[in-house]
Amino acid sequence: DPQGELQGQNVLIVRYSVELTAARFGITVEKVNHLLASARAKMADMRITRPRPHLDTKMLASWNGLMLSAFARVGAVLGDEALLERAKQAGNFLKEHLWDSETQTILRSCCGGEQHELQQMSPSISGFLDDYAFIICGLLDLYEATFQTEWLQWAEELQLRQDLLFWDDQGGGYFCSDPSDSTILLQLKEDQDGAEPSANSVSASNLLRLSHYTGNQEWLQKSQQLLTAFSDRLARVPIALPEMVRALMAQHYTLKQIVICGQRDDSDTAGLLAAVNSLYLPFKVLMLTDGSPESFLCQRLPVLSSMFQLDGVATAHVCQDFTCSLPVTDPQELRRLLLDGATDS
Structure with a gap:
């Protein structure tokens, strides 16, 4: 009580377990529980008569992007459908409430009203770099967890x-806010991964991953230019940018492309995916294709149309540096193949 506000008043605190309290006063545990429940009810009745404390109901696009990544990654690793459903709900929420399809702009936030309805500020605030970067990362993770290409397309x-709004054509990397906004006097590029990762750090990985998903070499070049823009900071204080160091390592080792040819809901496909998700593979992209030339991935990466299933069974192809291993159909064989590759890198 540093302010001395509670002098002479009782301050409720739990010091001992229910069992020790019952023994101290010579009563039963059931009696203690009954007394505590009665006391809580009386306090709740009194609390209702007081003004409610202010509640922060804002929902930030960037934070929801981070949450989306967490649910998608953990759901995929654990095979937890409830977590994957939450990830999909988060993706749908972002697209429905924090994406302006008319202006093609992410909105910074929305908030909950008194009746739990969603409200937008007027005028609405356009998203910053971290909103775009964190959502894109979440969408890529959500694709690798569900293989619904709508998330990859939106990413x-x-x-x-993001490139159009924030990219610095002169120095490389992304500004934190839109350079065309005349109300911002100083344009910054965040160069520290703190409680939240830097949006540039996350973008370096996003660009690399998307270049492998789409075949867009411009994104690979942008990722390299971004890392070059922060090279002095990386060389002097790498501990300040661990997420960007991870992106730099991914550039160095190159990403492993794991392509599963099969139907998403088939058990043999699920077995191969479980083998992949049972391993920690930080430098990989995971794709699922049924070989249809009309699919989003095959349109972006025509080489996927040449990958096939062996004997009508779900088949894994592991590629790196433009070289692919022999196709495998057994989950344990795929696991051994990925472990051997992990030791090489």
């Missing part, structure tokens, strides 16, 4: 928009 769309 591609958002990356194009």
Whole structure:
């Protein structure tokens, strides 16, 4: 009580367990629980008569992007459908409430009203770099967890928009806010991964991953230019940018492309995916294709149309540096193949 506000008043605190309290006063545990429940009810009745404390109901696009990544990654690793459903709900929420399809702009935030309805500020605030970067990362993770290409398509769309709004053509990397906004006097590029990763650090990985998903070499070059823009900071204080160091390592080792040819809901496909998700593979992109030339991935990467299933069974192809291993159908064989590759890198 540093302010001395509670002098002479009782301050409720739990010091001992229910069992020790019952023994101290010579009563039963059931009696203690009954007394505590009665006391809580009386306090709740009194609390209702007081003004409610202010509640922060804002929902930030960037934070929801981070949450989306977490649910998608953990759901995929654990095979937890409930977590994957939450990830999909988060993706749908972002697209429905924090994406302006008319202006092709992410909105910074929305908030909950008194009746739990969603409200937008008027005028609405356009998203910053971290909103785009974190959502794109979440969408890529959500694709690798569900293999619903709608998330990959939206990630591609958002990356194009991010490039248009924030990319620095002169020095490389992304500004934190739109350079065309005349109300911002000083344009900054965040160069530290703190409680939240730097949006440029996340973008370096996003660009690399998207270049492998789409075959867009411009994104690979942008990722390299971004790392070059922060090279002095990386060389002097790498501990300040661990997420960007991870992106630099991914550039160095190159990403492993794991392509599963099969139907998403088939058990043999699920077995191969479980083998992949059972391993920690930080430098990889995971794709699922049924070989249809009309699919989003095959249109972006025509080489996928030449990959096939062996004997009608779900088949994995592992590629790196433009070289692919022999196709495998057994989950344990795929796991051994990925482990051997992990030791090489």
